[in-house]
Amino acid sequence: MIASIPGIVGTPTVLGLGGVQAPVLGYQPVTFSCVRGATCQIRIPAANGTGVVPSGSSSLLVVAGETTCGSTSLQELATLPRAATGVLASNPVDxxxxxxxxxxxxxxxxxxxxxxxxxxxxxxxxxxxxxxxLDRDFFSLVGSLTVRGPAASNALYCVVSQNCSLALWGVELSVWDWILVREEGSGSCFDSSRVGFQASDKFLINPAGLPQEDIQQQWIFDLGTSSQTGQYQLCYCAGYKASPGSSAAPCQAPADFTMQVGTLVVRGLQDTGLSFGCVKSSKGDGQAQCALPVQGSSLIPEQDKMLVMPLSDTTSCGEVAASRGFGISPNPIPISLANTTGAPVLRYLQGSVR
Known part of the structure; x- marks a missing residue:
């Protein structure tokens, strides 16, 4: 005897594998949209011709991609191999x-x-x-689900004292989305016990919104200039469609920034405000060695360099070229991590200063 199938129009066809093929599944497919990291609820309407969703035990299976419901292959009769992994805490859903x-x-x-x-x-x-x-038991198509949000990244990089722009990929990102930078180790992206956004003050623009989409379909968020090296936590708010029918502006409260995007590493040498001194070669032969301990983060030995230039009230970093007659060799100076403590050190030979 074939089990009754609520909402199905037409006569079911019994296949050789023992499964039931439904010519018309009854449920009107609905498009649902949720946000990664935020509570997601969907409303399943009753199937055509029944007026109600049946009572009793039932389940909802989430399958990756666009596909049909109700498997008829021998491989998929005994298990649920098509249940999407990693998207929900449990799948199927009660x-x-x-x-x-x-x-x-x-x-x-x-x-x-x-x-x-x-x-x-x-x-x-x-x-x-x-x-x-069994996979074949989930034969009624409810609809499609889009989970919005950026792809989680292990680390994004910026350079201290330069403009910091973050390029993100994801699903249905929008010009109305925002990103928030928090100090590393400050907990999850949203903690109800904390007051305010807990936004780091080491960036000129934070939180940052109104991203621009480039030709590679990346969304670019401009944080302005960064002032401190180190690691930071990135939290995301998916703005549009966040609250259907709501007149409130999205991404205006700490609770809106629920998505963990990854870690932002601001690399480079840190301005400590310290003054250094070295001894000039008495013979002017350039053989007096000078080593300066400096502070920095995520430095690349021998590739990262520092330029030494005469002290001036009219010029600043980024405005002048290397001074070849300044008596320092080489200039710019490569960063070295060769000392036993692992701290960055500048090593160079100082000759006579003209």
């Missing part, structure tokens, strides 16, 4: 209800991974196995 409802509210928790997915429904008592245990 969609049970003690009573039949015209609309079933199902909580997906907080999606972990951005992307596009297909939603397939199983009403337990009407499934082929009776327990929503």
């Amino acid at each position: 969609a049970s209800s003690p009573s039949a409802t015209s609309v079933r509210l199902v909580s997906l928790g907080e999606p972990i991974l951005e992307g596009s997915y297909t939603l397939c429904f199983c009403a337990g008592s009407d499934s082929g196995s009776g327990a929503c245990a």
Whole structure:
């Protein structure tokens, strides 16, 4: 005997594999949109011809990409190999209800991974196995789910004292999205016990919004000039469609920045405000060695360099070329990490200063 299938129009066809092929699945596919890292709830409308979503045990299967529901292959009869991994804390999702409802509210928790997915429904008592245990049991197409947000990155880089722009890829990013930079080690992106945004003051623009999309479909966020080397935490707010029907402007509260994007590393030598001194070669033969301990982050030995120039009230860093007659060799000076402590050191020979 073939199990009844609520909402299906037409006569089911029994396949040789023992599965039930539904010519018309009954549910009107709906497009859902959620945000990575934020609570996601969807409303499943009743199937055509039934007026209600059946009561009792039921489940919702989230499958990666655009696909059909209800497998008929031998490989997929005994397990759920198509359940998308990494997107939800558990998959399938419990969609049970003690009573039949015209609309079933199902909580997906907080999606972990951005992307596009297909939603397939199983009403337990009407499934082929009776327990929503097989891939073929999830034959009713509910619709598609888009989880918005940037792809999580391990690390993004900027250089201290220069303009810091971050390039992000993701799913349905928008000009209305914002990014927040917080001090590393300051906890999760949103902590209700903390007051305010906890935004780092080491960036000229923070939080930063109104990103621009480039020809590679990256979204560029401008943080302005960075003033301190080190590692920072990146938190993201997906602005548009965040609150359907709401008149409130998105990304205006700390609770809006729920998505962890990754780590921002600001590299380079740090301005410590210290003064250094070295001894000039008494013979003017350039053989008096000078080593200056400096502070920095994520330096690249021998590739990173520092330019030494005469002290002047009219010029500043970035405005002059190396002075060949200044008595320092080489100039610019490569950064060395050869000392035993691992701290960066500038080593050069100082000759006579003209």
